[in-house]
Amino acid sequence: MDMQLHRDKWQIHVKHFYEYITTRLLHEKTVRIAGINQVDITRDIGNLAHVHFAANMFSLPLKTAETPKGVFTEHELWMAAAVIFASVFHDFEPTKSHPLRKVARKLAQALGGLIEMNVKTVIGTSFASKLIDSYRESDNPLAAYGIHMIRALTETGMSAHELAFSQILPTAAAMIPIQGQVFTQLLDFYLGPGDQHLPDIQKWAALDTAEADDKLLHYVQEGIRLNSTFGMYRHANVEHTFEEYGRQIHVKPGDNVFCSFVDAARDASVFPNPDVVDLDRPMDSYLHYGMGPHTCLGKGMSQIALTAMLRVVGKLPGLRRAPGPQGELKKLPRPGGFYVYMREAQDSVFPFPTTMKVHFDGSVPEMPTTAKE
Numbered sequence: 248m249d250m251q252l253h254r255d256k257w258q259i260h261v262k263h264f265y266e267y268i269t270t271r272l273l274h275e276k277t278v279r280i281a282g283i284n285q286v287d288i289t290r291d292i293g294n295l296a297h298v299h300f301a302a303n304m305f306s307l308p309l310k311t312a313e314t315p316k317g318v319f320t321e322h323e324l325w326m327a328a329a330v331i332f333a334s335v336f337h338d339f340e341p342t343k344s345h346p347l348r349k350v351a352r353k354l355a356q357a358l359g360g361l362i363e364m365n366v367k368t369v370i371g372t373s374f375a376s377k378l379i380d381s382y383r384e385s386d387n388p389l390a391a392y393g394i395h396m397i398r399a400l401t402e403t404g405m406s407a408h409e410l411a412f413s414q415i416l417p418t419a420a421a422m423i424p425i426q427g428q429v430f431t432q433l434l435d436f437y438l439g440p441g442d443q444h445l446p447d448i449q450k451w452a453a454l455d456t457a458e459a460d461d462k463l464l465h466y467v468q469e470g471i472r473l474n475s476t477f478g479m480y481r482h483a484n485v486e487h488t489f490e491e492y493g494r495q496i497h498v499k500p501g502d503n504v505f506c507s508f509v510d511a512a513r514d515a516s517v518f519p520n521p522d523v524v525d526l527d528r529p530m531d532s533y534l535h536y537g538m539g540p541h542t543c544l545g546k547g548m549s550q551i552a553l554t555a556m557l558r559v560v561g562k563l564p565g566l567r568r569a570p571g572p573q574g575e576l577k578k579l580p581r582p583g584g585f586y587v588y589m590r591e592a593q594d595s596v597f598p599f600p601t602t603m604k605v606h607f608d609g610s611v612p613e614m615p616t617t618a619k620e
């Protein structure tokens with residue numbers, strides 16, 4: 248029996264949205280050169296799908312050909328989210344810290360202000376906001392989730408300003424670059440060291456069954472485990488001494504410790520044969536969404552989104568890297584197994600992947616009929 252019957256409605260909506268937007272972006276962004284299709288799978292697909300998701304969910308005014316009066320173009324919105332996120336989590340270059348924080352503040356104020364306006368129309372009681380509200384709910388399921396989330400959050404007593412700046416803006420600004428980064432990292436793996444799995448991914452991508460969803464989800468989890476760069480800060484509760492990078496490290500209770508997941512994700516006691524893609528690993532063994540009370544709130548949504556995207560990209564016949572440097576994900580190593588990425592012109596680095604071009608044969612799959620924006 249199809250797993251979709253056992254799914255909550257929101258899961259089906261998220262899946263359909265991501266299948267729709269990934270296909271639509273592929274149609275829009277693919278160029279055909281000498282009979283070969285080329286697309287920047289990072290810049291124009293992996294990074295932008297989540298921009299559209301967040302824009303739909305939180306009614307952010309995207310500037311597109313159909314909506315020229317919008318405020319941010321899709322690439323601008325990605326960059327705004329990436330800069331805001333980087334100013335919190337990647338502010339490690341002293342000479343760039345001041346300009347980074349200055350720009351991030353400006354962008355956060357602009358984006359947060361637009362979110363606050365949306366929150367006000369959702370919780371407002373005016374005739375106009377009710378009218379906008381009823382239009383949105385019937386027209387767009389993702390916006391309806393955004394509206395319900397805003398309403399639930401207002402029950403905590405937060406003002407529209409607090410809600411926009413302390414809840415929605417951080418969530419949107421984090422999910423856009425993280426989701427994009429993870430998608431590129433897992434695809435980089437299956438177009439690189441894990442490319443022997445690509446034919447099997449393509450086989451499952453062609454099927455829309457519960458079993459295919461499950462296999463693709465496991466491929467997503469394994470791709471993230473083997474090629475992603477995550478970690479988090481934790482307060483130490485116990486004293487501990489260990490060696491890392493040739494140095495003795497002494498941790499005292501109360502110390503703030505950065506725990507990288509890169510090595511932990513290959514811990515053979517948790518992941519037997521750690522360097523091998525194994526689709527039978529228990530889903531709760533994966534670390535990359537965190538653990539305990541602060542486990543990632545977007546875990547379920549992220550897994551459905553990335554699985555849907557892998558399915559669409561897995562349908563591209565003859566998917567392969569573009570030849571030469573443009574098909575490579577150029578990155579520079581940082582301590583702890585982390586990376587920074589070269590920008591397209593290769594003149595500077597950025598905390599998130601910005602470009603990786605692929606080729607494929609045939610044509611982009613037909614637009615799914617299941618969802619619209």
Ligand code: HEM
Nearest residue numbers: 422425426429479480535536537541542543544545548549
């Ligand atoms: C739909 C996309 C996503 C959304 C909406 C989202 C949202 C969130 C939120 C709100 C939290 C804070 C939870 C809390 O403190 O109680 C969180 C935590 C976390 N998220 Fe996500 N996230 C998303 C995608 C991801 C992805 C793709 C990863 C990595 C693969 C990830 C890894 C984490 C981790 C490790 C934490 C825990 C951080 C800590 O405990 O310090 N998230 N996420």
